[in-house]
Amino acid sequence: MGDGEKETITISSCPVCSEGHEYSVIVTRSTSIGLISLDFGQSKQQPRKKRVTRLFTCPTRNENFQVTLTFLEYPSSPINSIEVEK
Numbered sequence: 091m092g093d094g095e096k097e098t099i100t101i102s103s104c105p106v107c108s109e110g111h112e113y114s115v116i117v118t119r120s121t122s123i124g125l126i127s128l129d130f131g132q133s134k135q136q137p138r139k140k141r142v143t144r145l146f147t148c149p150t151r152n153e154n155f156q157v158t159l160t161f162l163e164y165p166s167s168p169i170n171s172i173e174v175e176k
């Protein structure tokens with residue numbers, strides 16, 4: 091692993107302490123090299139919205155809380171995993 095792209099998630103109001111926190115999330119997508127699309131006339135890929143719920147830890151009180159994140163997912167590079175960086 092370790093080849094995912096890092097995205098920064100900003101929690102503006104933490105449900106535990108109501109402060110703002112920043113987290114890094116590693117998004118790993120599978121890249122299908124050599125994909126041939128035979129959908130003529132439908133060359134535009136429509137991204138889907140992928141919703142995932144992950145546990146984040148409040149650094150102030152050291153308590154966990156759940157956040158539902160929404161990522162855009164393209165058919166040619168589906169999201170494999172989404173991990174919160176510790």
Ligand SMILES: [Zn+2]
Binds near residue numbers: 107108111150
């Ligand atoms: Zn907090």
